[in-house]
Amino acid sequence: MRNWIVFNDPLALKAWLITWGADAIRGGEVSPDIALLRIPYAYQSLWARFGQGAVSVGSEVYLFFNAVVAVAISGIVLRLARLINQLRQKLYPSQLVFRQGVLVTIFTLSWAGALFSLSSSGWSANQGRYLLTGVAGWSALIALGLTAWFPRRVFKPAVVVSTVALGAVAIICLFVYELPSYQINPVPAKIDLGLSYTYENYAELIGMSPAYPRVQPGETFTLTLYWRALKPTPTRFQVYLHTTGTQIVRRDSDPATGNLLSTDWQSGDQWAENYRIVIPDDAPPQTVDTLIAGLYNPDTGHNLIATNADGKQVTPIIGAFAVNGPQLASSPIAxxxxxxxxxxxxxxxxxxxxxxxxxxxxxxxxxxxxxxxxxxxxxxxxxxxxxxxxxxxxxxxxxxxxxxxxxxxxxxxxxxxxxxxxxxxxxxxxxxxxxxxxxxxxxxxxxxxxxxxxxxxxxxxx
Incomplete structure (x- = not known):
């Protein structure tokens, strides 16, 4: 309401599109067709996602929250069914129930309208985390649904149990998923494939694992690069990992997933860079894709020159991965x-x-x-x-x-x-x-x- 009165911008959409113009859909115009396609993602990005939505947690945590939502929704449906039955018997609800219904309706319609407005204007604006300002309304709505299944005499014990359960989930998310995502991954004593590329005396790429990934269309694999810093950079450099023959891999990010900025490097710092790579279902089988990796300046777009162990300027080809064909019946061996x-x-x-x-x-x-x-x-x-x-x-x-x-x-x-x-x-x-x-x-x-x-x-x- 304050944003509406002071800035005439209740959802801060104008500020969003001014500061992040590249995220605007069709130049900022309202696009209902795009909103309808992207609204479902709002729920996927609501529960337990960190690091601007990039860090997810285990499937069991999402299963827990999905179960809570399912029970809450079914509880609200149960309450509505009871209300309809009462109205049929001309037993009108109390003033408290009526007020609850009005608040729930207002919140639901306001949330749906805000979600539709955001999703129709910005490509990233449909993320559920941007609607966490309504967490009080969400909590009340979920509580309303959950309590429909319990008699009033067990309300207090249920509060204690639910508090302990939610606290346990929060601790798991923090210590099992979130904190490890912000830690620098160490370099192991043994590296599958040793490399020796130096990038303008700022850092060295010293290895890769696995040495030669083999996957099939639709599969996912993890690729790890191992780096060693030589000195801090004058400005923030980023790491790139690209395929040369296809668009399957196009990764550009801060070193160590942003946990060790290049401007903070000290000589001898080492870290592992993990990449989870998804092979498209329609990727052509029995092909090999070459990988290159290095450092670049995002402000200028300049790729740092790579030299090998002999000091010669080279293209930093670090290896390749194979997209294998399907498993076929063995043919007669001659x-x-x-x-x-x-x-x-x-x-x-x-x-x-x-x-x-x-x-x-x-x-x-x-x-x-x-x-x-x-x-x-x-x-x-x-x-x-x-x-x-x-x-x-x-x-x-x-x-x-x-x-x-x-x-x-x-x-x-x-x-x-x-x-x-x-x-x-x-x-x-x-x-x-x-x-x-x-x-x-x-x-x-x-x-x-x-x-x-x-x-x-x-x-x-x-």
Whole structure:
């Protein structure tokens, strides 16, 4: 009311849109269609959210509050049913009940109107926490609903029990969820993937965990970066974590989730930066997305230059994550490369001088080494006349495959020499730079000579 009288702005919307113009919906005009879409979020952001709504608590806490609200709503419905029944019997409510009804109605309509007005003007204005000024009305409304289920003689014990229960929930929220969110996460003694990037002598990125996340569309994983400060910055810098091939990861934030501002750094300060990453349901499977991370000045948009351990300026590629394909039924295994990769029967098609070799691979376990595939053509005299070497899986290398995953890969070559029925195709896997071939066995577990699979061209499909 004071805001209305003094500023002609009862909900402080004008001040909101002036100080945070970017949050205005359609330039600040009232947008009822947007409000109807965003109003449901108001309840999700009302109970037990901290840090401007960014810090949530456990699902059991929200279940508790949802149960309280459900019981309160059902209690109000019960009171209304009793009132309607009394009116039918021409038993009119007392003055106290009438006043309660008027207050509840006024509060409900005022709250609904305020929520609709806020949600139709600002993108973030639909957060329930902005309506906590009505907490007294909320409390009265909930109490009215809850007491409908209890006889008056148990009111006092119920007050004690509910006070203790709410106090316990408040303590859990504070010490289990809220305080840990404002603490600096330490760097463990062992880091999955060590890194060495220095950003203009202000800080070092020293590691990442896990070393190579593997996920499927719709899944969520946690990525952690480990930092070490070298000296304080002249202005507040932020940390960025981005994917280079997609928009899946676009995170920019103050260091240590705002708990260790760059202007407060001291040489030797270390912290862990945790990111919870959600893979969209429609993310293309069997792809690899590269991650880059660093520091930037949000005032100028300048990314700090990254240098590696040799002092050379580089793009700060910290690693990647793989979006794996669905788990499919295992195909018949014809060959095994070591104990890491299985291969079905190769399908070879020759059309003139165009050769296609289609391979069905299966990961027998998670791998860290990428292999190269060789496909070589030999004449009858044993001389190699054509061939091609390439990274196994190309843009989806075998180090990204998840245990049990099926990967289809076709190699196409334009031959310079027409094969004859006496020509042979040789294929296998090897590592770089050692050029060491991976041993291969057939379906009977017999090792193949020279660690290669030989397919005579008289057995190919042309």
């Amino acid at each position: 060959y095994r490369f070591g104990d890491t990769i299985a291969l079905g029967t190769p399908q070879v098609k020759l059309d003139g001088q165009q050769l296609q070799v289609c391979l069905i691979w299966q990961a027998l376990q998670d791998q860290t080494t990428d292999y190269n595939l060789f496909v070589h053509i030999f004449a009858a005299d044993g001389k190699m006349v054509d061939g091609q070497d390439s990274l196994l899986g190309d843009k989806y290398p075998n180090s990204a495959w998840r245990t049990g995953e099926i990967v289809n890969d076709c190699v196409e070559m334009k031959l310079t020499n027409q094969p004859t029925s006496e020509s042979k195709l040789s294929l296998g896997l090897y590592t770089l730079p050692a050029l060491s071939r991976l041993s291969v066995t057939d379906a009977q577990s017999a090792p193949l000579p020279n660690s290669e699979i030989i397919i005579p061209f008289n057995e190919t499909t042309s």
